[in-house]
Amino acid sequence: MKSLLLVAHGSRRAASNDEVRDLTEQLRQQAQGRYAQVNCAFLELAEPSIPDGIEACIQAGAQEITVLPYFLSAGRHVAEDIPQEVAIKQQEYPQLKIEIAPYLGSTTQMSELLLAHVAE
Numbered sequence: 001m002k003s004l005l006l007v008a009h010g011s012r013r014a015a016s017n018d019e020v021r022d023l024t025e026q027l028r029q030q031a032q033g034r035y036a037q038v039n040c041a042f043l044e045l046a047e048p049s050i051p052d053g054i055e056a057c058i059q060a061g062a063q064e065i066t067v068l069p070y071f072l073s074a075g076r077h078v079a080e081d082i083p084q085e086v087a088i089k090q091q092e093y094p095q096l097k098i099e100i101a102p103y104l105g106s107t108t109q110m111s112e113l114l115l116a117h118v119a120e
Contacts, residue, residue: 003062004035005053007082008070010042017046020070037062043077043085050085054098058089064097072105 006027008020020040028038037060041053057065067086071078083100090098
């Protein structure tokens with residue numbers, strides 16, 4: 001079973017975390033057939049944490065997990081923190097495939113998306 005884990009920074013502002021949860025629900029509805037489950041996790045300031053998010057996927061039966069960093073640039077969190085968190089779970093479950101997808105801001109479609117967004 002394949003799972004998608006959307007990873008955001010997390011915020012002290014509950015409404016911001018709820019936006020990520022709402023996006024996760026939209027992804028869940030649109031990912032039918034590609035991912036059996038879609039969940040979210042947060043680097044800090046909100047729950048679940050990345051390790052807890054990965055664990056939830058595993059406990060639900062995931063055999064492959066794709067971690068999608070919901071970040072616009074490759075700062076320390078994308079380059080170091082998220083890979084470190086994922087590596088801990090990968091060592092705990094070496095039989096599972098856990099991969100980190102390219103962060104959101106790296107998509108070649110970002111400029112098109114921004115232009116479409118401001119045109120709305």
